[in-house]
Every structure is written in structure tokens, then in C-alpha cells.
Amino acid sequence: MSPHRRVAVTSPQTRLAHARRRHRTAWRPPTLDPVDARVAMRVYRAQRILVAQALLALFTFLFGLPLVLRLFPSWDGVRLLGVPMSWLAIVLVPFPAMVLISRWQLRRAERVEDVGELE
């Protein structure tokens, strides 16, 4: 054994507990303090609205863009710096847009959690 071997320092009980075969503990129903439950309900309701809005924005954008490209085939002919507009539309538009949507949703979701707990 090399002198530099790292050893986990634990109490004898912990060592025994880790060495034993683990039996799954019985599942217990989750409990919530009444205060926590009120906060959680408030946060949940607020988050539900935010989630619906964010998903609406994402889906409208994602499924709308192919529809627009399908309805306006003339965009293939329009060129920006030599590259067809419709090619740029599926590379340069979606990724920044999705970054903006996630940033927006992240801020709102965190704000709801903060406010929900303070009230």
C-alpha cells in the first residue's frame, strides 16, 4: 500500500452502515408545513401562468417560422451578403431568439419564487 493512499475518515457506525447492503427504506408520504404549503401553492399558481406564456412564445416561434418559410418561398431569392435570407432565417434567428426566451423565463421564474416566499 502506498503511503499516500487517501482514506475516507468516518465514524465506525458510518463505515458499518456504508458496508452493509442497503435496504430501501419504506416510502413515506411527503409532508408540508401549512405555511410552506401556502407558499408553494402561491408559487405554483404563479409559475403555471409563466410556464404557459413561455411555452406559447416558444411554440409560436418554433412552429411559426417553418410556416412563414413555407408561405413565402420568395425569401429563397432574397440575399443578404450573398446568402439566401431563408438560410439565414434558420440559423441566425432561432438561436438568439431561444437564448432571449430562456433568459426572460429564467428571470421571471426566479422573481416569482422570491416574491412568493416573502409575502
Add this chain to the structure above:
Amino acid sequence: MIAVFAVAPVVVITLLVGLRGVAAMRTTSDFLVASRRVSPLLNSAAVSGEYLSAASFLGVAGLVVKDGMGALWYPVGFTAGYVAMLVLVAAPMRRSGAVTVPDFAEARLASTPLRKLAAVTVLVVAGLYLVPQFRTAGLVLSVVSDSPYWVGVVIAAVVVSVTLALGGMRAATYVQAFQFCFKLLLFIVPAIWLLLQVGPQVRHEAVHPVPFTHFSHDTAVDFDLEVTLLLDEPLTVRTGDGRSLTIPAGEYRVADGSTLVFPAGAAVPGVRGGAAPGGPDWSRPLLDVNDADHPLLGTWAVLVATMFGTMGLPHVLMRLHTSPDGRAARRTAAITVGLLGVFYLFPGVYGTLAKVLVPQLYLSGATDTAVVALPSQVDTGSTGTVFTALLTAGAFAAFLATSLGLLLVVAGAISHDLVPGGLARLRFTVVAAAAVVVLLALPSVKLDAGVLVTWGFTVAASTFCPLLVLGIWWPRLTAPGAIAGVAAGLLASAGAIAVALFGPPLSGLPALLIAQPAPWSIPLAFVTMVGGSLFGRPPAWSSAAMLRLHLRERPGFDHRRSRPPARDLGHSSWSARRSSAARRVIRRLGR
């Protein structure tokens, strides 16, 4: 020679970085979720590194050559999956305190059968995803070094399983985060070099595509798989050993392993089941799956499958559990959207250049090698060789990083969910699972990697996506309903795969819906889950189990923010909330 310079450093660096993650490890949680101490930035780099598999590094550019510009919707769907994950899943999922997806199912619905079913689904998804990774490792290595196919498969398996068995999730995190930066660099720098090097003529052709109808120069095509060519007129070609061969008009079957040299100026033969790149359909920015003639529906189907599939991928969800809390998990998903967005700006560059420089790859179907084949077309000297080596190294890093996460999720499903055991069994399962995957990957050289991965996405989308979304947002979900929904999604997607493999050839809309079953299998799973739950009555604790997921974890939080919590009662909110006399006392002391 390229192989040694390209692959050896990747292997060595993977092992070294992995060793850095080997730390004192005592519990399953240490092994599977790195003790939940991974910061959002590191975690998102690891998620991106894990997610950018060979399919992203090589596959998307290859699909552009094969299917046209519409293939660029795949990366859009992949990235959108993380937006959906951020919105719907990330924070509540982490707050469940689970370690794996089946664990989450049990924590929310208290059903052991559901946990086992979910574990089996994890194995199906990970298997469909893992075999192509190992297969591509073998293929790439055999292409660049003339070594037999099994060498690459075994090297990949050994590196991945040693790293994981020693270091677990912590080692995987460091390796994946490092390999993300590595891949980003190795993808962007060659792209810029190629763009500058090709010259104005090629750049002009890249954005003004012309149909690939005639060979512009003597072109050698290696057929690794059997291909049926369709010729309008007889054509004289040379075979690999220099003899000349006249192919009659009509159908001609090229045996696998042969090489044909097409003369300059000859008409390009057609290929069964594909159109020559460069035509008007090719440059339309929509994706016509299986040439079903429904470009808009095809694009939507691919977006649905990739987006919801990404949201349900077990190895990505497992990475979210390594975050310290729900908020960090949500931030991880948000940063990942940005990191992937940067990477996915570039497959289009490779795709359009490959269409001009190596369009003949579509004849042999080997469009996956387009990215690696490009540098030698642009520069035949040593610079071209160096860039080929760089891209090969990046591709090898791509499937190592992905295999790490997948193998860990397989080990978790077996030794944490199906037959729960301790740390030693987890380490052993990693090695055993790697051995099984090698045995599966050896005979699957001829399988289409892209198709397998797509199926993996579809299965994940029609099972875990409804389970997670309804589990987190719908208090009335019951265990029987969830089991019925997961089973329905699994059967529907597996049935579609079986029909695609063994069923009669289809065309039009049915072909589209069989090739991309996600648009109907996901709603089917949702409806079954909701319907099955409405038949029963949720247990009394059901809404508490759901609301718990939306409550920000802060042990000892006093709702007035007077003080930060005095002590951290462990990394799992779940254990902190379990009723235990000792914990209750500690919590009171902490206030």
C-alpha cells in the same frame, strides 16, 4: 498516423482529467450525482459537452449534404429542448431530491412498478443511443488508421468505463466540461480556416447551389455499404484496382467494400431513396422526411421529436441532479441554451461547403464523414492533414463525452433502480454494461447511426416527457395512469420502429408518421396518462408531493429572510424534509 496524433491525446487527456475527479467517494449519491456540488456554469458546459455527440459534430453537416438545408432544423429542435426543459422540468425535477429519472417517478408517485418500468425505458433509450456512439468510434478510427473496426470500439469502451468506474459522475463532469471547450474550438477554428481557404469560387457556389448532375473531376467513391445505383445511360468507370468497368443502363448493385472512380464529365447516377444534392428541393429551408412530399409537416414532426426527446433524455436529466439546488438546475439549462446556440451556428458552414466539395458522398451514403473529408479537399499538404487530425480528435471527443453520460445512466438504472445495491456494485455495473454494449456494437457496423439516435429521441419523448410534465404540473396524476401512459408511449414508439424495420414500404403521409412517430405517440402517451389518472383517485398526499417540487429548498428558512440558514443540512432537500427526530432538533437549533 493521423489516428495516433488525433485520438491518442484525446484518450490521454480524458483519462487525466477524469483522474482529477477521483475523490473520496462513499455513497451512491457521490457516484451518481457528484455529491450535488456542481456549479451552473460547469454543469452547463458538461451538459453541452455530453449532448454534442457524433450526431451533432458529424451528423448534421452530413444530413445537410443528404437531405438539404432543412436538416438545419435538427439543431434548432435540440436547442429548443433545453428551453422546454428550463421552462417545465429543471428546477422542480431537481427539488424532488431524486438521483435518477425512475427515482423521481417513485418519489412523486410512490410506485415501485413505475420505477422498474421507467428503469427499463432508460435502458432502451440509452441502448439506442449508446450503440451508435461506440459504432462511430470504431468506424472513425478504422477510416483514419486502417485498424480493424473492433479496435476503436474497444478503446472507446475501455477509456469510458475506466474513467467512470474510478471517478463516477465527478470525473464525467470534468471530462465533459473540458471536452465541450475542446469540441467548440475544434469545430469553429477549422470552419473559419475552411471558409478563408476555399477561395471565392467555392464560396459563391456554396450559397448559389447547383444540382450535382455531372462529376467535375475524376472522383473516387468508396462504397462501405451495398448501394443500388440508377443509371439513365451506360457508364464506364474504373474500379479500385484500376480495371475499367462498364455499367449498363438501369439498376446496378454496387457490392460493399468496393471503390469506383467516376470519370470527369460523366452524369451522376441516381440513388434509390435520395435526390441529388443541390436541386431546388435541396435548397428549400424545410425538411421533407422520407420524401413524403409534406415539407411543412416533416419539419414540424422533426421539431417535436427532437425538442420533447431532448427534454426526456435520461442522461441529460441526470446531469441536472448534480446541481446544488433547483435554481442552479434551472440556470444550468438556461446557460446550456446559449452554449449550444454558439456551436450550432457552424454545422451549416460545413454542410454547404461539403455540398460543393464532396457531393459524391451522397452516392455511397457516407455523408457522416463529410466534415472529416473536407480539409484534404481544400489543402492537400500538411495543413490539410493537421486540420483532418483536429476534426477527427473532436469527433472522438464527441462520442467519448456522450458515452460517459449514457453509461452512467445505464449503471444507475440497473444498480440504483432495478436491483439497488451499493457503490461497489455500481462500479462493477459500469464495466459490465460497457462490455455488453461492445458486444452489441460489434455486429452493428451496418446500422444507420442517425436512425438509431432518432429512435432513442422518440422513445424518450413519448415516455419521460409526459411523465415529467404531468408529474410536475398536474396534482391529479396517479401511479396507474402514469404506468399506462409510459407503457403506451413505449409500445407506440417501439411499434413504429418495428414497422419501419420489418413492415411494408410506405409512402406519403403514413411513411412520414412511421419514420417520425413523435407527433402522434407523444399526444397518445399524454392522453393515456391523463385518462388513466382520471379513472382513479389520487392519494391524499398527492398535491403535497407535487407542491413540494415548487417550493424553493432552504432548510431552516424562516420566511422573513432575517438570516441565511445557519447550516446546510445536506444536499438533498428530500432527506432534509423527511421527518426525523434528530433533523427536527437540528433544524430548530439552526433557527
